[in-house]
Amino acid sequence: MKLQHRLGGLENVGPVSTERKVFVQEWEKRIFGIHMAMMALSNHLKERPSNLEFESEWTWADLRKGAENMNPFEYFKYRYYEKWLGGISGFFIEEGYITSEELEETAKQYYEGVSVPPKQSASKQVDDQILHYMQFGDSPKSELQEPPRFAVGNLVRIRDNHVTEHTRLPGYLRNRIGKVVHVYEGAYSYFQDTGPDGIGEPMPVYSVMFDEGEIWGDLGEKHTRLYADLFEAYLDEID
Secondary structure, three states: OOHHHOOOOOOOOOOOOOOOOOOOOHHHHHHHHHHHHHHHHOOOOOOOOOOOOOOOOOOHHHHHHHHHOOOHHHHHHOOHHHHHHHHHHHHHHHOOOOOHHHHHHHHHHHHOOOOOOOOOOOOHHHHHHHHHHHHHOOOOEEOOOOOOOOOOOOEEEEOOOOOOOOOOOOHHHOOOEEEEEEEOOOEEOOOOOOHHHOOOOOEOEEEEEEEHHHHHHHHOOOOOEEEEEEEHHHEEEOO
């Protein structure tokens, strides 16, 4: 498992940021906008016009995977939206929309103050698709095909599935015991298959309550509870 997946409770990894601004610098707004536009044009969407120039799949899962694939030393060095920038740039190179040489040359011109003319603006079809996505989004919820394995009140042990690239399970919860306090209606998919980690196809999602002492021992606050929403693939019955 990568260090990025085990941050909770680790000591001496640096001060916790208390920055309250969503965007600290102006360029971060543009990166967020690019990410939203990519999700709006992603080819996994059911309602999507044909003949769009963007023919790839891009979801929150792809963004998170890109960030978590970074070398841990790089991951902790860069700010939040800098990781987004790196993940998105790498994706465009891997998908063949731009070469690494073109990216380097454009970045060089930018730093030298050379005016880089923008490419042709998007079509109205693209603009309408992005506006539609911004209004209605894309829900991962679907109908439940089989009854949930667990019910409210069940004690469960959190699995320690093998992780190769990306996971939605915090490392500090692995092998811990919690109690199911809520079963969400329906089933929820994850747009990206996480392989041995176990999620991808629609499945139930549960709210699980943990005692902080169970997670962090004497370092946890007394009489304090932690709640986590977890996919069914992360839960095991208590023998």
